[in-house]
Amino acid sequence: MKQDNSRRFIARLFTHLTWIIILGLFYLFFQDKWLQQNDPNHSLMTASSNAPVVLQRNRQGHYIAPGTINGLPVRFLLDTGATDISIPGSLADKLQLSPGRASYASTANGTIKVYATQLDSVALGGLSLNQVAAHINPHMAGDTVLLGMSFLQHLELTQRGDTLTLKR
Numbered sequence: 001m002k003q004d005n006s007r008r009f010i011a012r013l014f015t016h017l018t019w020i021i022i023l024g025l026f027y028l029f030f031q032d033k034w035l036q037q038n039d040p041n042h043s044l045m046t047a048s049s050n051a052p053v054v055l056q057r058n059r060q061g062h063y064i065a066p067g068t069i070n071g072l073p074v075r076f077l078l079d080t081g082a083t084d085i086s087i088p089g090s091l092a093d094k095l096q097l098s099p100g101r102a103s104y105a106s107t108a109n110g111t112i113k114v115y116a117t118q119l120d121s122v123a124l125g126g127l128s129l130n131q132v133a134a135h136i137n138p139h140m141a142g143d144t145v146l147l148g149m150s151f152l153q154h155l156e157l158t159q160r161g162d163t164l165t166l167k168r
Helices: 002-038 087-092
Strands: 053-056 062-071 073-077 085-088 104-108 110-124 127-137 144-147 156-162 164-167
Touching: 062 144, 073 127, 085 110, 087 127, 104 127
Parallel strands: 073 144, 085 127
Antiparallel strands: 053 164, 062 073, 062 110, 085 144, 104 110, 110 127, 156 164
16 A cells, blocks of 8 residues: 555656646747747847847837947837937946936826936947937836937938848
């Protein structure tokens, strides 16, 4: 009887372990699919200076890409409706940005108080600019930076289908 219980226990243990392994494999497989749909540009590499940057639209219709501010890695959401680059307050602290003059910005959620700042460098792929105007938005949640026209105005943007090409 004791040996029979022991066998049942081992059989249940192996059944549970098998399901855990199967679920883990599904997670690994679908995690990559999810990442590709929601952040298709996650592996954007820094190319040679001023090389065109080609971005794919994610499944929400946005262009999201990794880049740098003052040499530190950030995640950009391209926003042609934003006048300046908009940096969440918590991320600005991590980037050690100093808030400057206070002003007001109109957003989809109303008018908010923001703080001007100057970025030494901003890079997206091989495209880099120095001394770019930005503002710190203490009301903005998350760590995604809105890449506004203070950067994008210096580039030629061409959209075809789900692809956006940026070049100097």
